[in-house]
Amino acid sequence: MLNQQAKVLISGQQNIQLQVQEYSRLVTHFDIQYHQMIDYQGNPVVSPLPAIATDRDQLIQLYQAMLKTRLFDKKAISLQRRGQLGTYASSLGQEAIGVAIGSIMKDEDVLFPAYREYAAQFLRGVKMSEILLYWGGNEQGMNFQGPQRDFPICVPIASQAPHAVGVAYAMQLRGEKRVAVCVLGDGATSKGDFYEAINAAGTWDLPVVFIINNNRLAISLPQNKQTRAQTLAQKAIAAGIAGEQVDGNDVLALYIRIEQAIDNARRGAGPTVIEALTYRLCDHTTADDASRYRSEKELQENWLYEPIKRFNLYLTQMGYWSDKDEEKLITQCKGEVESAVDEYLHTPDQASESMFDYLYATLPSSMEQQRDAVMGKETLK
């Protein structure tokens, strides 16, 4: 087709043969790999499995982190329903992604979450009570006592991606072996912030990893209405960086691939985009009703593939896990969640004037009057 057009275009010129050949030739081509280790029935799909697949203690830690996140999530929704929490964004069905990220990142790395990465945040030392405070309307919840340099939850979609580039640049400039990890939704990959960030990350070979939680929906919008691209990972190709897909419900595959990407970033081998394919089993947030745009059938089908059950099957098959272990773990996690809720509910509200406390390093004197007015010291002139 192209060749025919070329012929028409250049007819009348000499050396037609040569120019037609030049007109259309393959310059380069790309592939996107998909990675999976354990299928939804808990069966290994590769052999040999990596060492971690037979490391009982480590496997159980992954399992425990997923389960704890799910129980936290359930509790948060029930608090919201009882009027004890504001709008809450659940991570139901997507726990494996956060768990893999949080298990691999080092303390000195920096996480840039969107708002469904509780699992990663917990593993990094963010307290469950801090997440509850945040969704409960108390800004103190973003003053993490654990990972001091991690960014808070990011609501304006994709806007955290350039921040990760800046932090990674600072790390590289100082010659530190640290890594920035940025998590985004599938919808976020349509934003300029994302493209600008991956492009620049490639330009400077920065120590940053972008992980896309492709839960197939951006509120109501399915992926095929978000983009014509067959994969989101391929967006990395345009930025000249590595891109790949991983089964986002397979915590082992996630662990191995994210570990590789973070290692690459850490040793200066450049950034990666990982598209983790999962499914949002919850409403978008507690303020949403997904039944308006998603069929019950689609939802039920996707429960088949969710990450916790599959990993439980694998652990059980390997003889690492019993019903009794499960029971014990649930009791333990529930206890942790309950005490976090307790801490949350007993945290005093912020003082009214605290809205002025961190506006600037030092409050400009021209604003003191407004602050006094809030404190009831003076009426606002």
Added chain:
Amino acid sequence: MTEVTLLDAINMGLCWEMSADPSVVVLGEDIGLNGGVFRATDGLQEKFGQQRVIDTPLSETLIAGMSIGMAAEGLKPVAEIQFMGFIYSTIDQIISHASRLRNRTRGRLSCPLVLRAPFGGGIHAPEHHSESTEALFAHIPGLRVVIPSSPGRAYGLLLAAIRDPDPVIFLEPKRIYRLVKQDIEDNGEALPLDVCFVLREGSDVTLVSWGAMIHETMTAAEQLSASGINAEVIDLATIKPLDINTILESVSKTGRCVIIHEAARTCGVGAEIAAQLAEQGLMSLFAPIERVTGYDTIMPLFNLEKEYMPSVERIIAAVERTLEDL
């Protein structure tokens, strides 16, 4: 002492602070090898290297966003947006993140960045190259907005902006980049970020302006003095936070106030000054406050830009109106 232009002063300030503080980095489009389209960063890359003087992709959202990350991670980024007309795609980053990172994390993270941009009209530039939209940023809690109007103040205010622990939008009046030269000492001394500068003392009327318009305002004040009218001229310089006290003090002496700005009239910074004067200084006023501003129109292409911009004549006419009731 060296005699320098406002543009040289910016370069000197950047150079001083990059030498003094290794955490200062400079980034933007064409700012390295090319030294910036106005040459504000000329020679910096040679001196401080490509890692600290960073040519970024053509990516304004990225420039603002990565500066936020850098600042949170302990660097002191000074980012250049090539012209204010291209600053708008940074606004989400600036409003949603830079201005509130300290607040949202209750002081755990902060955002000491400077976003520099040449602004204003009068240089026969193409479309989108003559904007004066400082009020957009002045409206945002958590930001500082600074506009120098002389080489000395450019140097001192830029140093203060870089050293400030919070985000500063630093707008440079490009029409006067090379207009006047001034002797300044390259001594690393910063100026305060929250006071106005009284450029000329007078007893009859207070003229408040900033940026390139200071030039017309001073010319008007001189012409007025020839006819026996003594104007006090105040350079607002720090648009936010706004130092109303210096203006109030002046108006309590003169009883009249004319505010001059190049930006469009409605919701311009002049409106805020007028409102605060009405709230706190009404009793000192002998005449209604006057504003001499750009029109509420799109900045026209350059054939009409002279019509748009406040002129010495318009300033003098406004001053005369405030004196009419005498």
